Amino acid sequence: MASQTLPNLPIIDFTMENLKPGTNSWLSARNDVRRALEEYGSFIALYDKVSSELKNGVFDAVKELFDLPKETKSQNVSDKVYHGYVGQLAHIPIHESLSIGDANTLEGVQSFTNLMWPSGNDNFCENILKYAKKIAELEQLVSKMVFESYGVERYYDSHLRSMSYLIRTLKYREPKIDETNTGADIHTDKTFITILHQNQVPGLQLQARNGDWIDVDFPPESFVIIAGDASLAWSNDRIHSPRHQVILREKKTRYTVGVFAYNTGTTDIPQEMVDDEHPLQFRSFDNMGLLQSYFDNPTRLSEETARSYCGIRV
Ligand SMILES: O=C(O)CCC(=O)C(=O)O
Numbered sequence: 001m002a003s004q005t006l007p008n009l010p011i012i013d014f015t016m017e018n019l020k021p022g023t024n025s026w027l028s029a030r031n032d033v034r035r036a037l038e039e040y041g042s043f044i045a046l047y048d049k050v051s052s053e054l055k056n057g058v059f060d061a062v063k064e065l066f067d068l069p070k071e072t073k074s075q076n077v078s079d080k081v082y083h084g085y086v087g088q089l090a091h092i093p094i095h096e097s098l099s100i101g102d103a104n105t106l107e108g109v110q111s112f113t114n115l116m117w118p119s120g121n122d123n124f125c126e127n128i129l130k131y132a133k134k135i136a137e138l139e140q141l142v143s144k145m146v147f148e149s150y151g152v153e154r155y156y157d158s159h160l161r162s163m164s165y166l167i168r169t170l171k172y173r174e175p176k177i178d179e180t181n182t183g184a185d186i187h188t189d190k191t192f193i194t195i196l197h198q199n200q201v202p203g204l205q206l207q208a209r210n211g212d213w214i215d216v217d218f219p220p221e222s223f224v225i226i227a228g229d230a231s232l233a234w235s236n237d238r239i240h241s242p243r244h245q246v247i248l249r250e251k252k253t254r255y256t257v258g259v260f261a262y263n264t265g266t267t268d269i270p271q272e273m274v275d276d277e278h279p280l281q282f283r284s285f286d287n288m289g290l291l292q293s294y295f296d297n298p299t300r301l302s303e304e305t306a307r308s309y310c311g312i313r314v
């Protein structure tokens, strides 16, 4: 089991042929996943199901997307908060992002593609859909390990059915002289799980539980997994939802493709998560409601959104 702790985040290998439920390598990876999520709320996953060709195709497609006129990109709107075009913000001028809802479905990706390119862009559509499906498989592998590890696998199938996948493509352009190099402010994600990939330009920093900031450097064949506030509440405060931010350290443009996995409907806190050492701290919640409550009342403190939205005072 190739898992190690560098000054970086833990690294967990998902490339093994025989990584099947019940095998020794599965059980060992499962332990590593749980430990990493409880200690860091994050880890680097080595995952080889996304070919280099597909990764390159996705980043080429994303560059083409950001090169569209601002008027076109601004049409990316949604009734869900943080699900549309973000750009030209005075305090983080280098940041731009676009969101593709239901990104693991043809309808989701096609409707976004048609909005951006009314005469079509099959290449974009195919690359994004293929990528989203492969990353959703990784997310499901990780979630299955998490559910098994806590002995709550009987809820896994309904969890799986409730998952919705948003792709957010992000561009952090090279800052001009005298411009801030902050690309994303300190925040925690509101997802169950987020999976990030970058174009090899570093910038992601993640805060460890002891307060130290870790520069997350991840090799091209890897992905960064981050647990969000939905995991924190669902696990009754066992899984950490780490603060993170983006600071560009190099004079280069950074592109990130993030797959944001949210629960739809009501998420219950499994009764198995509650014992004498872990009294119940959260009520059942709606993940989109959690996201909306962050938008309505943004706070910099990681635990605050989940606690103020669905926390139980103990
Ligand atoms: O670009 C990155 O590496 C991180 C982006 C991020 O944290 C977010 O969009 O929530």
Ligand SMILES: [Fe+2]
Pocket (backbone or CB within 6 Å): 187, 188, 189, 244
């Ligand atoms: Fe984030």
